Amino acid sequence: MADRDKLQILKDALYEAARDHGSDQRLFSQRDLLDMHVIPQDNLVLLIQVIQILCDEKLFVGNTTASGLSWRWRSREDAKKYTSLPNSDLMMVYAMVDEAGADGIWNRTIKNKLNMADSLMKQCIKYLEQKGYIASMKNVEHPNKKMYIKANLRPSDRATGGPWFTEGELDTAFINELQEIVFDFIKQKSTYTSLGGAVGTQGGGGGGAQREKVPKKGVVQGTILHSEDAKGTKRSAGEISNDDTAAASAPTTTTAKKMKPAKPQLLPLPAGYKSYPTVSDIAKFIHHAGITNNTTLSEADIQQLVDVLYYDGLVEPVKVNGRKGYRVTRIPKQDTRTCNQRRLDHDPSKGGIITSFMGVEPSASGLMEAPCGRCPVYDMCEEGGPVSPSNCVYFRQWLDGDEVKEQVISI
Amino acid sequence: MAVIKEKAEFCTLMVDELYGQLPARVYATLFQRGKLSIRLITQFSKLNARQVKNGLCVLQQHNLLFYTVDANSGEAEYSVNHESAYNLVRAGKILEMVDNSYGPAGRDVMQNLLLLGQTRVSDLVAAYQAKINLANDEDAWLDDKKPELVIKSKAQLNSVLCRLIEAELVDVIHSKTFQSAHEIEKQVHKEVMDVYFPNGIKGTKAKVEFEQKVAEGLRKVREESKTLKRKLAQNGGASKRRKLAVGNETNGAPEEEEDLDPALDPRQVIRINYEKCIVELRSRRLVQYVSETIGEMTAYVYGQVLKQLTKNISRCRPDPLMDSLTLEEAKETPSVTTNEILDKVKTSVDLTLGIGKIPGKSISKSAAERLIPFAPKDKIPFMSQEDSDDDDEDGDYSDSDEEMDTKKENGDAPVARMSRPEQLRQHLLLLAESQPGFVRHCGEDEWTVDFKPLMENLRATELDSIIEQTCGRQGLRLTRILRTKGKLGEQALQSLSLMRKVDLQQKMLEMRLAGFAHTQEVPRDNKADPKKSIFLWYCDTEQAYSGLIAKCYATMVHCLQVLEVRRQKEKAVLSLAKRTNVKGKEKDMMRDESYARFAKFLKDEKLLMAEVMRIDDTLALLQDF
Numbered sequence A: 001m002a003d004r005d006k007l008q009i010l011k012d013a014l015y016e017a018a019r020d021h022g023s024d025q026r027l028f029s030q031r032d033l034l035d036m037h038v039i040p041q042d043n044l045v046l047l048i049q050v051i052q053i054l055c056d057e058k059l060f061v062g063n064t065t066a067s068g069l070s071w072r073w074r075s076r077e078d079a080k081k082y083t084s085l086p087n088s089d090l091m092m093v094y095a096m097v098d099e100a101g102a103d104g105i106w107n108r109t110i111k112n113k114l115n116m117a118d119s120l121m122k123q124c125i126k127y128l129e130q131k132g133y134i135a136s137m138k139n140v141e142h143p144n145k146k147m148y149i150k151a152n153l154r155p156s157d158r159a160t161g162g163p164w165f166t167e168g169e170l171d172t173a174f175i176n177e178l179q180e181i182v183f184d185f186i187k188q189k190s191t192y193t194s195l196g197g198a199v200g201t202q203g204g205g206g207g208g209a210q211r212e213k214v215p216k217k218g219v220v221q222g223t224i225l226h227s228e229d230a231k232g233t234k235r236s237a238g239e240i241s242n243d244d245t246a247a248a249s250a251p252t253t254t255t256a257k258k259m260k261p262a263k264p265q266l267l268p269l270p271a272g273y274k275s276y277p278t279v280s281d282i283a284k285f286i287h288h289a290g291i292t293n294n295t296t297l298s299e300a301d302i303q304q305l306v307d308v309l310y311y312d313g314l315v316e317p318v319k320v321n322g323r324k325g326y327r328v329t330r331i332p333k334q335d336t337r338t339c340n341q342r343r344l345d346h347d348p349s350k351g352g353i354i355t356s357f358m359g360v361e362p363s364a365s366g367l368m369e370a371p372c373g374r375c376p377v378y379d380m381c382e383e384g385g386p387v388s389p390s391n392c393v394y395f396r397q398w399l400d401g402d403e404v405k406e407q408v409i410s411i
Numbered sequence B: 001m002a003v004i005k006e007k008a009e010f011c012t013l014m015v016d017e018l019y020g021q022l023p024a025r026v027y028a029t030l031f032q033r034g035k036l037s038i039r040l041i042t043q044f045s046k047l048n049a050r051q052v053k054n055g056l057c058v059l060q061q062h063n064l065l066f067y068t069v070d071a072n073s074g075e076a077e078y079s080v081n082h083e084s085a086y087n088l089v090r091a092g093k094i095l096e097m098v099d100n101s102y103g104p105a106g107r108d109v110m111q112n113l114l115l116l117g118q119t120r121v122s123d124l125v126a127a128y129q130a131k132i133n134l135a136n137d138e139d140a141w142l143d144d145k146k147p148e149l150v151i152k153s154k155a156q157l158n159s160v161l162c163r164l165i166e167a168e169l170v171d172v173i174h175s176k177t178f179q180s181a182h183e184i185e186k187q188v189h190k191e192v193m194d195v196y197f198p199n200g201i202k203g204t205k206a207k208v209e210f211e212q213k214v215a216e217g218l219r220k221v222r223e224e225s226k227t228l229k230r231k232l233a234q235n236g237g238a239s240k241r242r243k244l245a246v247g248n249e250t251n252g253a254p255e256e257e258e259d260l261d262p263a264l265d266p267r268q269v270i271r272i273n274y275e276k277c278i279v280e281l282r283s284r285r286l287v288q289y290v291s292e293t294i295g296e297m298t299a300y301v302y303g304q305v306l307k308q309l310t311k312n313i314s315r316c317r318p319d320p321l322m323d324s325l326t327l328e329e330a331k332e333t334p335s336v337t338t339n340e341i342l343d344k345v346k347t348s349v350d351l352t353l354g355i356g357k358i359p360g361k362s363i364s365k366s367a368a369e370r371l372i373p374f375a376p377k378d379k380i381p382f383m384s385q386e387d388s389d390d391d392d393e394d395g396d397y398s399d400s401d402e403e404m405d406t407k408k409e410n411g412d413a414p415v416a417r418m419s420r421p422e423q424l425r426q427h428l429l430l431l432a433e434s435q436p437g438f439v440r441h442c443g444e445d446e447w448t449v450d451f452k453p454l455m456e457n458l459r460a461t462e463l464d465s466i467i468e469q470t471c472g473r474q475g476l477r478l479t480r481i482l483r484t485k486g487k488l489g490e491q492a493l494q495s496l497s498l499m500r501k502v503d504l505q506q507k508m509l510e511m512r513l514a515g516f517a518h519t520q521e522v523p524r525d526n527k528a529d530p531k532k533s534i535f536l537w538y539c540d541t542e543q544a545y546s547g548l549i550a551k552c553y554a555t556m557v558h559c560l561q562v563l564e565v566r567r568q569k570e571k572a573v574l575s576l577a578k579r580t581n582v583k584g585k586e587k588d589m590m591r592d593e594s595y596a597r598f599a600k601f602l603k604d605e606k607l608l609m610a611e612v613m614r615i616d617d618t619l620a621l622l623q624d625f
């Protein structure tokens, strides 16, 4: 009896000691456990006894590694789940799911590894699910596999696909929205607005003043930005007094004043500009703006987003003294408005399906203007063939446009 | 000398359009059959000998043919000079370019050279003289309709010609002008063999020497077309003469200097030198590109830089045979200093425009002013984002340098008023910092342009914009990912592009059909079960280029064919408009309906020809610049 009490005490002591010495992932060898000086006189037999009890109570998980046996501890709640299971089949299935951790496990894997009958396995899973011990999950890498995960775990990034996925689906709306915000941020930070800038220049703050003029939040909320824009316009119309906005051909500043305010323009910043936004700047901005309240985006995530913008030809990296910042491409063609503003201003009735409000249209290329550039039957078009330039409807449309109808009527 | 089918077709149509059916038929025959004698042309083209000769004559006049005399039969054999034929489409652009740089007088002379083909100087002078006489004949122009003469005197004509020759836009015909490059090479080979290696070439050293001698010989032939230019240069060059005559006045009236130019040898036969014209067109294209990516003012500055730098560049793409072996390459690439550029910038231009104004302390001077003394090795332009070659050296001194900067510039007013050279430098530095590398800051206040990588970059940009227009921005995204990363499987592509699987698959299919992307099958094991294979996507840029080039030609052909169809349709109206009593007064003389059709035809013609020229812009970029 006394022995059993002693073992009970030692067991609890060893368990607590192990918990003190590391996380539930740490593997303890026999030596490690002895060195905790819980077991009197380094008594190996006693240690084995204690460990056995811990394993029975599911508080320790045994592992065989190359260097021999080792153990890690398991939390009491988890252990209780195990012990509450009525039979060993359930326990084994639960153990498999448990081991798989945040990546989850495929039901076929469980079946194969445990060599279990299909129906039995299904029963087990059903039981465990009802108990709330495990849950089914979706893995983006294998969308068609039935996967299970411990109910109290969040699926890993690998399984969910990271912040870009919502319930196993790539959240393109979210990505696009975020991209627009990032793009606007880069645009605003990497260019100079020729209109408001003159004020800043004279006020002494220069770029700094211009920078602060549009508060960071404004980028996120189109309406605020809108009012900021209006303010900028008013101010500069009244105060601009010199050459900044005057075009090369504009003879006097007064005409410039009259003509220009309506059309603010983006200019490139001088070479060697040190503050092109870096990925970490962008990440900070996104964080502070609090746009992504229930997802945290790491710098790597933002880098991914910026890379896509780069691949889209919307931004380009600039290296100044080894610091890699980003700026928008084709600055003189950029719209001064934010994406959101452009969307609000866009009048769909005026035609044209706009797929993106970011950046500029690709520059026109002669080839693409001609009907053949986009012709669906280009490959079989030949003089003398079924489709040929002489009977080409696309050219007729292109040249005659609306007149086709008139001609039809006149005939 | 393989010519792609589309190009042959286009050149023939172009000849047809400009010089009529007869030469076009001869030309088509030559394209189909290669080198032919008159006898054979007659046979193949089903024209009679007189017609063939007529056609050849026209073609020859416009430098559209090469010929050689066969040593055995003594018969002349003709073949097509397709480059020349293709260049016909650029006539409009060349005229515009000359107009911009040399004024209407230059344009007028160029236009005449275009119309006449190669011309003896004396003939050209006589033609102008006749015009001048007519214009001066007061009696002939009683009804004050006297035409405004662009060229008012022989001296002016001479002077304009001198300018054009100095610019290499016009050069001289010589004995070998009508031989194809291949033919010339053969001859030079033979000569070199005969003179230097009568006993054959032995050993690598001799081989190298042989190649050098050949290159030398070829260069000599090439130089022959520049005899007039050289002669002018011996006379001190136009600018020098001008300086001597006018002293320090920079805006001397040009008319007064005409007498200073030496009279050109009237026996010389001159023609337009398209090679050089294309160099000028390239500069224009580059300027346009800068104005899109950086801004108008910087583009203007860039134009001045290019003007200086291309003065001595005769062709866009150096000839691999002649130019790679010369010392030219080893020699430094030409550069231009800030002051040289400044001298050419118009005083009315406000250089402070076009760049944002920010206080000096947010600028890293050392980064902006960084010198890159050597041209970049042929690096793959698409890898630019990954390119980190200059990372390390930068990192080393960045800190101390920034300190220094702030200290130095804090004392100044936030945006100090810059001197004019400094304003100019701002634009140049911006060009140097730009992603495509418009200029290279190769020495203290010295600037140069590395055309090869730059044009490669520009080509890629053109391809990108075509892809974007064909397959949308997502198509562009996928292409650029593949270019940067190489071959990729679908999974990897998906995670890099942040696209849904279905969207991605659809896009890739679209791109594959358009010829912009390709797949490669990699079997998982040696059973090569296609179901288990991995499929990798990749982009073959060269293939994309050649596909686009063919498409450009084909599209131009289609434009011309459509034009011809329309011309046939409106034949009646057009022949009416040609009648002498109608011509010039179409609106009054024709019935309303006819006139409407006539006007519509003219409009279509203009549109189609303009389109052909626009496509040539793309084409030129892809294969000539």
Ligand code: SF4
Binding pocket: A371, A372, A373, A375, A376, A377, A378, A379, A381, A382, A387, A388, A389, A392, A393, A394, A395, B558
């Ligand atoms: S069908 Fe018309 S548009 Fe299409 S390739 Fe032929 S000519 Fe061009």
